[in-house]
Amino acid sequence: MSTARRFQPARRQDGALGILYAMILPLMLGMIGLAIDLSMVYARGRELQAVADGAALAAARALDGTPAGLERARNSAEEQASKAEYRFLNPRRINWSGGALSFAASAAGPWIPAGAVSAMEAPTMLFARVDTASLDARYGEVAVAFLRVVGVSASQHMARVAVAGRKETILSPLAVCALNAQEISARGGVSILGAYEAVEYGFRRGVTYNLLRLNPNxxxxxxxLVNPLDFAPAPPLPAHHTDAAVRPFVCSGNMPAPAIGHGSTLYVRQGFPLSMVAELNSRFDLYTDGSTCTPYIAPPDANVRDFRGGYTGFWMTGIAVPVRASAAELDDGNRLVTVADAEGPAAGTTAASYGTLWxxxxxxxxxxxxxGTEFQRVHWKHLYPVASGNPPASSYSDDDSPYDRYRLPHFEKPAARVGSPQRRVLNVPLLECPVNGSSARVLGIGRFLMTTPATQAPAGIHAEFGGLTNYAAMTASAVLIQ
Structure with a gap:
C-alpha cells in the first residue's frame, strides 16, 4: 500500500504534462507555420532582388552616353533577367518586360522609361533602375496559410527595386590645352601619296609630347590639376582640390566622374604639381620619391619598359639610339609646341629631335x-622631315607596336608584382584654352601613353598621343547604388 502511494504523484504529473502538451501543440504548429510562411515571403523577395540587381547592373555596364549604348543596355537587362528563376521549390523562368527598366541622369532620378529615352537624351543617361513590380504579377505572388491567422492576406505580392550606375571613370586628374579647336583636321605640309595626315585637336598620333611643356596661346x-570629386553644376569644395585629396586619384587614374566629353565643364587648378609625378610613376613599378601610391591600389603596368628613343635599333644592341624622351620643344613666340608640330622642319631639326615615335x-x-587608313613606317621620312642629317627610320615592322606586342621578361614588371595592362595610358582632358578662372570647357579626351617615367627636374610627363577616346572606353565597373 505504501508502494502504491509512492508512485501516485508521478501518474498525476504525467497527466498534467499531457494536458500542457495538448495546449501548447497548436501554438507550436502555428509558430512553425508562421516560420514557413515568412521564409517563403523572404525567399521570394531575395529571388526578385537578385533579378533586379542583375538586370540593373547589366544595363548600367552598357550605358556609354550613346543611343547604341541605350539599346545595348535594354538588351543586356533582358538577357540577364531571362536567365533568372523564381520559386526555388519549383523553379520557373522570368519573362522580361521592358517596362521594368528606366534610365536617369542621376541615381536620384527622375526616371524615364527605357523605351521613351530619345537619342538627344542618351549622353546624360548614366544610371539604370529596375522595378520588378512592372513584371508579370505572378512573379511576386506568394500564397500564405498561417499568416492569415493574424489578419494577413492569403496572397502576398512582392516587388523589389535596384539602381545601378558607373562607379568611376578612367580619367586622369591631369588636363592640358587642346592645340587647336577642331576635332579632326588635315595637317599642313607635304601630302604623302596624295593624302594628308589627320590631327586630333592639334595632336599627332605617334608623336610623344611633354605634357608639361605645351601652350597653343x-x-x-x-x-x-583637375578636381576629381566635384563636377558641374554642383559647386566645388576647396577640400576636394588640395594635393592630399587629389593624390589617390593620380595613383589610380580613376575619378568618380560622370560622362566627361565634348562640352563638359571641369573644375581645374592651373599647374599640375610636379611632386605628383611620383604618383604617376607607380605605373612603372616605382613607389619612391615621396609617392603615396602602393602596388595594391595602384599596380604597375604589365610592361614597364622605358621607350626612350624608341626607333632606330630599338630592339637591337650595339646601335646608338636617340635618348630624347619626347619631341623637341618649339617656341615661336606665339605658342609652345614641338618640332613635330611645325609645318616644315624647324631649324636644327634632326632625327633625334622627334624623340620617341610609334x-x-x-x-x-x-x-x-x-x-582614314594608317601610315606605314616607309613614310617616316615624309612624316618627320629633318633640316640636316638622315630622317628618323624605324627598325620594327609595320605590325609591331612595342608597347602592346613586346612582352620579353626583361622589359616587363618584376616577377613579385602583379601588373595591369594599359596602366601607362592616361586619359587626359583636352581643354579649350586659354582657361580663365577655376572652370574649363572640355573639347575632348586624349589617350596618351607614358613612354618613360615622369620627372620633376626637368619637368616632364612624356607621353605619346594615341588618339581620342570616349566615355564608353573610359568607363570602369558598375555598382549597385540601391
Whole structure:
C-alpha cells in the first residue's frame, strides 16, 4: 500500500504534462507555420532582388552616353533577367518586360522609361533602375496559410527595386590645352601619296609630347590639376582640390566622374604639381620619391619598359639610339609646341629631335573630315622631315607596336608584382584654352601613353598621343547604388 502511494504523484504529473502538451501543440504548429510562411515571403523577395540587381547592373555596364549604348543596355537587362528563376521549390523562368527598366541622369532620378529615352537624351543617361513590380504579377505572388491567422492576406505580392550606375571613370586628374579647336583636321605640309595626315585637336598620333611643356596661346607652359570629386553644376569644395585629396586619384587614374566629353565643364587648378609625378610613376613599378601610391591600389603596368628613343635599333644592341624622351620643344613666340608640330622642319631639326615615335600607335590619313587608313613606317621620312642629317627610320615592322606586342621578361614588371595592362595610358582632358578662372570647357579626351617615367627636374610627363577616346572606353565597373 505504501508502494502504491509512492508512485501516485508521478501518474498525476504525467497527466498534467499531457494536458500542457495538448495546449501548447497548436501554438507550436502555428509558430512553425508562421516560420514557413515568412521564409517563403523572404525567399521570394531575395529571388526578385537578385533579378533586379542583375538586370540593373547589366544595363548600367552598357550605358556609354550613346543611343547604341541605350539599346545595348535594354538588351543586356533582358538577357540577364531571362536567365533568372523564381520559386526555388519549383523553379520557373522570368519573362522580361521592358517596362521594368528606366534610365536617369542621376541615381536620384527622375526616371524615364527605357523605351521613351530619345537619342538627344542618351549622353546624360548614366544610371539604370529596375522595378520588378512592372513584371508579370505572378512573379511576386506568394500564397500564405498561417499568416492569415493574424489578419494577413492569403496572397502576398512582392516587388523589389535596384539602381545601378558607373562607379568611376578612367580619367586622369591631369588636363592640358587642346592645340587647336577642331576635332579632326588635315595637317599642313607635304601630302604623302596624295593624302594628308589627320590631327586630333592639334595632336599627332605617334608623336610623344611633354605634357608639361605645351601652350597653343603663348610661350608659358599651361597644364592643370583637375578636381576629381566635384563636377558641374554642383559647386566645388576647396577640400576636394588640395594635393592630399587629389593624390589617390593620380595613383589610380580613376575619378568618380560622370560622362566627361565634348562640352563638359571641369573644375581645374592651373599647374599640375610636379611632386605628383611620383604618383604617376607607380605605373612603372616605382613607389619612391615621396609617392603615396602602393602596388595594391595602384599596380604597375604589365610592361614597364622605358621607350626612350624608341626607333632606330630599338630592339637591337650595339646601335646608338636617340635618348630624347619626347619631341623637341618649339617656341615661336606665339605658342609652345614641338618640332613635330611645325609645318616644315624647324631649324636644327634632326632625327633625334622627334624623340620617341610609334611605341603606342601610328598616324592616320585625313579623308573627308574623318580618320582614314594608317601610315606605314616607309613614310617616316615624309612624316618627320629633318633640316640636316638622315630622317628618323624605324627598325620594327609595320605590325609591331612595342608597347602592346613586346612582352620579353626583361622589359616587363618584376616577377613579385602583379601588373595591369594599359596602366601607362592616361586619359587626359583636352581643354579649350586659354582657361580663365577655376572652370574649363572640355573639347575632348586624349589617350596618351607614358613612354618613360615622369620627372620633376626637368619637368616632364612624356607621353605619346594615341588618339581620342570616349566615355564608353573610359568607363570602369558598375555598382549597385540601391
Amino acid at each position: 603663348g610661350s608659358t607652359p599651361r597644364h592643370f 611605341s603606342f600607335g601610328r598616324p592616320r590619313r585625313y579623308v573627308n573630315g574623318a580618320l
